[in-house]
Amino acid sequence: MKITSIKCRMLAGTLEKPIQFGIGAFPTFSATLVEITTDDGITGVGECIVRKAPQVTKTVVEQMLAPVITGRDPHDAEALWDEMFQLLRGWGHYRGFVFEAVSGIDTALWDILGKAAGLPVYKVLGGAGRDRVPCYASSLYFADLPEMVAQAQEQIRAGHTAIKMKIGRSAQLGGRRMDVACVKAIRNAVGPDVDIMLDVNSAYDAATAIKVCRQLEADDITWIEEPVPPDDLDGYERVRKGQHIPVAAGESEFGVFGFRELITRNAIDILQPDVARVGGFTGARRVGALVHAHNLRYAPHTGFSAGISHLASLHVAASVPNLMTYEYFFAPNPLRDLFAEPFPQPDNGVIPVPQRPGLGLELDQRIIRKFELT
Ligand SMILES: [Mg+2]
Numbered sequence: 468m469k470i471t472s473i474k475c476r477m478l479a480g481t482l483e484k485p486i487q488f489g490i491g492a493f494p495t496f497s498a499t500l501v502e503i504t505t506d507d508g509i510t511g512v513g514e515c516i517v518r519k520a521p522q523v524t525k526t527v528v529e530q531m532l533a534p535v536i537t538g539r540d541p542h543d544a545e546a547l548w549d550e551m552f553q554l555l556r557g558w559g560h561y562r563g564f565v566f567e568a569v570s571g572i573d574t575a576l577w578d579i580l581g582k583a584a585g586l587p588v589y590k591v592l593g594g595a596g597r598d599r600v601p602c603y604a605s606s607l608y609f610a611d612l613p614e615m616v617a618q619a620q621e622q623i624r625a626g627h628t629a630i631k632m633k634i635g636r637s638a639q640l641g642g643r644r645m646d647v648a649c650v651k652a653i654r655n656a657v658g659p660d661v662d663i664m665l666d667v668n669s670a671y672d673a674a675t676a677i678k679v680c681r682q683l684e685a686d687d688i689t690w691i692e693e694p695v696p697p698d699d700l701d702g703y704e705r706v707r708k709g710q711h712i713p714v715a716a717g718e719s720e721f722g723v724f725g726f727r728e729l730i731t732r733n734a735i736d737i738l739q740p741d742v743a744r745v746g747g748f749t750g751a752r753r754v755g756a757l758v759h760a761h762n763l764r765y766a767p768h769t770g771f772s773a774g775i776s777h778l779a780s781l782h783v784a785a786s787v788p789n790l791m792t793y794e795y796f797f798a799p800n801p802l803r804d805l806f807a808e809p810f811p812q813p814d815n816g817v818i819p820v821p822q823r824p825g826l827g828l829e830l831d832q833r834i835i836r837k838f839e840l841t
Contacts, residue, residue: 468505468509468540468583470505470538475499475521475524475525476500478773478802479495480801480802481801486608487640488606488608488609488633488635489667490669496800497519497520497521498515498516498743499567500514500830501513501571503579509579511541511576511579512775514773514779515570515743516570516743524564528571531565531568532554535554541580542580548569561724563721566722569746569750570745571747572747573746573747573750574742577591579825582824584824588786589786592782594785595788597785598785598819600818601629601791602629602813603628603629604625605630607619607631607632608633609640616656622797623657627661628661633667634646634650634666634667634679635671643671643679646679650686651683654687663689664688664692665683668693669719673699673706676691676694676706677706690712693715707736713737715766716729716737717739717740722745723750723754726738726740736764737765737766738758738765739766741769755787765789766790766792767783767784768780769793769795769796773802773803773805774804774810778806778826778827779826781818801838804834805834806831807828808829
């Protein structure tokens, strides 16, 4: 089997009301989709994470990485990954957009391998014996206190057993005191049997994160996510050692080398790689080995990414060791449902993994065209 073509499509979808969270407002969801076709007519699809300007990863995929993999066999996915990484590593590009471009390509390659084998991707990766995975409801965004409580109760009524909420408010929105008041009100409203995760989106410094966590230590919090900016490794170390709530991070991290640093500093309990950033399935799987070796927990990130990434993460969750939980995104996301059939629905805290070959759901081209940038 040989790769014959690599094509990118750029998507963007804007919400009527932007989402508000720790790093500001988020109005427009974007993604770069990568479609790879082989000489025996199989097409695989992957996604590069995009927060601004999908043109960047499209250019990296088409101009820099496509020449590396054209004519090659997708069954050599691990070697192709290393060759793509090596292309620019020595030139200083060992994180960032190059990694995100590799992620889209690698995801598409494994989709091809699944389709060629007639198996879902998670089984081609070496399935972990799960055809459904535990999940949590993500996320409650900033609103006033009664509305956040009402949203939490709505998610419990919908059958979720775990909920993530955003904290990290600016001073204008009430700051850390409002954060603490919201968490306590929601714990009170949902009772003791619901898992509550907190996501700061890097809005605190270490001292604030430690102070807030200590005020919430009696509230049985499952994790505190991205308490400080991703580059502040000293801050992560301080937060982990300075309070008792487990620390989660990783949606902003690239590959095994980024996670290695957080692990060797004992700065993290739960790793949250995003398949569309960490290096696709190959990157996500390599991080899985690190998680396993250090007896940590794995909780794949989805969030503002488009549906291919959400779907691919579900296969990651079904294949990695030490899985903790999958992020099921219920908040508005115009690019989540891009398929000819509904995205898998969670029930009572678990979500099924599609069983058809490859990623298991086909893109609906009418929906894609609706969001496609030209
Ligand atoms: Mg997050």
